[in-house]
Amino acid sequence: MKLNAAKTPLNENSKLGFIGLGNMGAALAMRLLAPNLMVFDPNPVHIAPFIDGGAMVGADATMIAEECDVIFACLPTSAVTESVLYGDGGIASRMKPGQVFVDMTSGDPAISRDQAARLAAAGIDFVDAPVSGGPRGAREGVIAIIVGGDRALYDNLLPLLQRISCNIFHAGPVGAGHALKAGNNLLNLICRMASFEVVSLLVNAGVDPDRAVDILQKSSGRNYATEITLPDNILSGKMHQGFSMELMRKDAGLALGMAAAMAQDMPLGVSAFRALQEAIDSHGADADMSFVALSFEAKTGARIRPK
Numbered sequence: 001m002k003l004n005a006a007k008t009p010l011n012e013n014s015k016l017g018f019i020g021l022g023n024m025g026a027a028l029a030m031r032l033l034a035p036n037l038m039v040f041d042p043n044p045v046h047i048a049p050f051i052d053g054g055a056m057v058g059a060d061a062t063m064i065a066e067e068c069d070v071i072f073a074c075l076p077t078s079a080v081t082e083s084v085l086y087g088d089g090g091i092a093s094r095m096k097p098g099q100v101f102v103d104m105t106s107g108d109p110a111i112s113r114d115q116a117a118r119l120a121a122a123g124i125d126f127v128d129a130p131v132s133g134g135p136r137g138a139r140e141g142v143i144a145i146i147v148g149g150d151r152a153l154y155d156n157l158l159p160l161l162q163r164i165s166c167n168i169f170h171a172g173p174v175g176a177g178h179a180l181k182a183g184n185n186l187l188n189l190i191c192r193m194a195s196f197e198v199v200s201l202l203v204n205a206g207v208d209p210d211r212a213v214d215i216l217q218k219s220s221g222r223n224y225a226t227e228i229t230l231p232d233n234i235l236s237g238k239m240h241q242g243f244s245m246e247l248m249r250k251d252a253g254l255a256l257g258m259a260a261a262m263a264q265d266m267p268l269g270v271s272a273f274r275a276l277q278e279a280i281d282s283h284g285a286d287a288d289m290s291f292v293a294l295s296f297e298a299k300t301g302a303r304i305r306p307k
Helices: 023-030 044-052 061-067 078-086 109-121 134-140 151-164 176-204 209-217 224-234 245-261 267-283 289-300
Strands: 016-019 037-040 070-073 100-103 125-128 144-148 167-172
Touching: 016 023, 016 061, 023 044, 023 134, 037 044, 037 061, 078 109, 100 109, 100 151, 109 125, 109 176, 125 151, 125 176, 134 224, 144 151, 144 176, 151 167, 167 176, 176 209, 176 224, 176 245, 176 267, 176 289, 209 224, 224 289, 245 267, 245 289, 267 289
Parallel strands: 016 037, 016 070, 070 100, 100 125, 144 167
Antiparallel strands: 125 144
């Protein structure tokens, strides 16, 4: 794929745009907050903190396309990104050669490669740069940014990405970032379900859940669920992680779809996905992922949350 914008160095004076200020997008965009940042989100409530911080506000997404050198987008799905780029009033027709589109959506690698090819034909560069680590990681500047795209373009974008986080990784060509993010979230789901299952077992065996998680976190079974999910969201009683079951179903489904296309068997992934679907059937797709704990409590009789 022909490289375009990487030949033009980006610097602190480059005009930045950010489309999508939801739970994750807002946390990411806030790390870029500066007078040369222009933001857009259809919900004015999401925009208010950026106005207070001195950012410019686009009247719509096309204004960002027309005025910004680098356009970040953090949207729910690749289908939404496709609509923003090429749907009615899509921004692709307003973009110019030399611009860069950075897709921070947790998306479909096949769609990303197709979008990158179409933008490249117009002289516009594309990287997929999904993130992992949740809104808390974004706010603290430690979230993992997983970039798929040309290495020279990655190097050119690196100073901007370093304003968001200290943990930035070049995964490979376009689509590699989205592929790795989907695989990561499937692994997260497997570890989460396994951790809830084992903690339920230990509670039924007479171990206090706080004590069980504390010891597991210092042992070889530690993982993101024992480090963050259980102590911060379940054992605390907060029951809110800021990531819905539907988004997890989407990401894990992308990974299982990749496996199916390669005829690779994924028994652990399929089992975890089935458990997620059961939780969705009980609590609804929009329920926070923390509510998976309620499904395990119902199935096992072990109380994980504070009484």
